[in-house]
Amino acid sequence: MISPLTVLQQRWHENWLVGMQPDRFQAIFYNRLQELNRLKDNYQSKILLCESNPEVFLASFMAACTLGYPIFLGDSNWKEAEWKEAIELIQPNLVWNVGVDLNLELLETISILDLPSISPSLTRIMIPTGGTSGKIRFAVHTWETLMASVRGFQEYFQVDRVNSCCLLPLYHVSGLMQFMRSFTTGGKLWILPKSKLESIEKMTEPNLKIDRWFISLVPTQLQRILNDEKQTNWLQQFDVVLLGGAPAWERLLEKARVHKIRLAPTYGMTETASQVVTLKPDDFLKGNQSCGQVLPHAHLETDSFSSDITLSSLITIQSKSLCLGYYSSETRLDRLSNSETLKSDDIGFLDDRGYLYIIGRCSDKIITGGENVFPAEVEAAIRGTGLVADICAIGIPDDDWGEAVVAVCVPKTDRISEVDLSTAISDKLSRYKQPKYWHFVSSLPRNERGKINRSQVARIARSGVKFLSRC
Known part of the structure; x- marks a missing residue:
C-alpha cells in the first residue's frame, strides 16, 4: 500500500495544483511539520483542521497524514455552538484555522527524505458527517480506506491519471476525495472558487480539451450552471461530470441531457469514502x-x-473503503477495525443488469444543496429561542436546493415574525441548516401519544408552499 510520504516524494517538485507553485506548498507543509514536532505523541495528539484556504488545507492535511497524527476535518464557517460541540467532542491538541506564516528558511533545514514512513493503516482521518440527532459526528477513515475508493474509481472509469476540477469543500468527503484521486494518481487538481465560475470567460487554464477531466457537483450547483449559457458551454467540455450529495430531480436531469452534459450520477456517503455506485455518462x-x-x-x-416497490429494501453496503466506525470521546483510534457491512437509510433495488435505483429513505434526514440536515438539530435551535410553543422541521421538494428546510411552528404570540426567528437562530446554525421557509400554524398534528405526525406536517408544508415566506 502506497503511503502518504511515498506520494509526497513522487510529486514533491511537480506543479500538480493548478495556480499554485510547488515551493509554496512545500513552505506551508514544512511550517506545519514544525508545529507538529512540538507535540510528543503521534497516536494521542489530535489535530482539528478547519482551514478555508485550499493550499493551506491540503499542505496541513498531508503534514498530519505523513507523520501519522489523527486529523479531524472541520468547517471554518461553523457557528459558535458548532465549534463548541466539536471542541468538546474532539478535545484537540492543536487547531489549524488561522492560516500559516510562511518560513522559507525551513526549506533549507528540513528534508522530506528525512521523514519517517508511517503505515497507511495507522493514519486516522476523521471526516465530518451528521447523526440522526443532528450532532456533529466523524467517520473514522484511514489512508488505506480512502485509497481503496481511489483504486475502485480508477478501475471503473479505466483511467490511470485523474484530473479533477473541485468546486466542493475540501473538508467534505466529496471534496477530499477529488484531491486524493488527483494527487495519488499523478493527475492535476484545479480548485475553483465560486467567484471564478461567475466570470468563466476569463479563465484560461487548464485546457480541458487536452486531457480527460472530471468535475464533481451537487444538484444545486448543476442547476445554477445550466441557468447560465457560458457556464453551460464550459461544463460541456468535461469528460465526466460526477453528480452526488443529494438526489437530483428529473427536470434537472433532462435539462442536462438536452445540453449534452456528460453527467455521471453517483451514490455513496462519507462512510464509504464517496461513491460506491456510478452511472457512466454514455x-x-x-x-x-x-x-x-x-x-x-x-x-x-x-x-x-x-x-413492486414494497419489495425493495434498505441498501446494505460492503466495501474496502468503509470507515472503521464513528469517533467518540472514548474511541481508541488504534483499535478500530473495518465494519463488515453498512446498513444505509436508503430504500432501493438492483435490476437484473446490476443498475441501482433509489426509491426513497426511511429517516427524517433532509438533503439540501448536497448537505445533510437533521430536523432534531434545527428544532432544538428554534425551540431554544423561547419564541415558539411547538416546532417541526421538515423538507419539501425544491428545484434549486433539491430539498428546502421548512420550519412549521406555533409562535408564542401573534407579534412574532419570521424575521424574529431567523435572527434568533442566525448564530446557532450553519446557514445551510437554517430554514428557507417559515410556516406558522395554530397547532401541529400529533397522535394520541403526543408524537408529531411528520407526514401530515409535510403535506401542510407542501400544500402551503406558495404562501410561505422564503429567507
Missing part, C-alpha cells in the same frame, strides 16, 4: 434513469428486482 445520455452500477471495490445487497 448510459446517462441514452436515458438510463438509475444511479448506475457498483464500483469494483464495493458490493451492494437489496431485494431482487421487482416492479
Whole structure:
C-alpha cells in the first residue's frame, strides 16, 4: 500500500495544483511539520483542521497524514455552538484555522527524505458527517480506506491519471476525495472558487480539451450552471461530470441531457469514502434513469428486482473503503477495525443488469444543496429561542436546493415574525441548516401519544408552499 510520504516524494517538485507553485506548498507543509514536532505523541495528539484556504488545507492535511497524527476535518464557517460541540467532542491538541506564516528558511533545514514512513493503516482521518440527532459526528477513515475508493474509481472509469476540477469543500468527503484521486494518481487538481465560475470567460487554464477531466457537483450547483449559457458551454467540455450529495430531480436531469452534459450520477456517503455506485455518462445520455452500477471495490445487497416497490429494501453496503466506525470521546483510534457491512437509510433495488435505483429513505434526514440536515438539530435551535410553543422541521421538494428546510411552528404570540426567528437562530446554525421557509400554524398534528405526525406536517408544508415566506 502506497503511503502518504511515498506520494509526497513522487510529486514533491511537480506543479500538480493548478495556480499554485510547488515551493509554496512545500513552505506551508514544512511550517506545519514544525508545529507538529512540538507535540510528543503521534497516536494521542489530535489535530482539528478547519482551514478555508485550499493550499493551506491540503499542505496541513498531508503534514498530519505523513507523520501519522489523527486529523479531524472541520468547517471554518461553523457557528459558535458548532465549534463548541466539536471542541468538546474532539478535545484537540492543536487547531489549524488561522492560516500559516510562511518560513522559507525551513526549506533549507528540513528534508522530506528525512521523514519517517508511517503505515497507511495507522493514519486516522476523521471526516465530518451528521447523526440522526443532528450532532456533529466523524467517520473514522484511514489512508488505506480512502485509497481503496481511489483504486475502485480508477478501475471503473479505466483511467490511470485523474484530473479533477473541485468546486466542493475540501473538508467534505466529496471534496477530499477529488484531491486524493488527483494527487495519488499523478493527475492535476484545479480548485475553483465560486467567484471564478461567475466570470468563466476569463479563465484560461487548464485546457480541458487536452486531457480527460472530471468535475464533481451537487444538484444545486448543476442547476445554477445550466441557468447560465457560458457556464453551460464550459461544463460541456468535461469528460465526466460526477453528480452526488443529494438526489437530483428529473427536470434537472433532462435539462442536462438536452445540453449534452456528460453527467455521471453517483451514490455513496462519507462512510464509504464517496461513491460506491456510478452511472457512466454514455448510459446517462441514452436515458438510463438509475444511479448506475457498483464500483469494483464495493458490493451492494437489496431485494431482487421487482416492479413492486414494497419489495425493495434498505441498501446494505460492503466495501474496502468503509470507515472503521464513528469517533467518540472514548474511541481508541488504534483499535478500530473495518465494519463488515453498512446498513444505509436508503430504500432501493438492483435490476437484473446490476443498475441501482433509489426509491426513497426511511429517516427524517433532509438533503439540501448536497448537505445533510437533521430536523432534531434545527428544532432544538428554534425551540431554544423561547419564541415558539411547538416546532417541526421538515423538507419539501425544491428545484434549486433539491430539498428546502421548512420550519412549521406555533409562535408564542401573534407579534412574532419570521424575521424574529431567523435572527434568533442566525448564530446557532450553519446557514445551510437554517430554514428557507417559515410556516406558522395554530397547532401541529400529533397522535394520541403526543408524537408529531411528520407526514401530515409535510403535506401542510407542501400544500402551503406558495404562501410561505422564503429567507
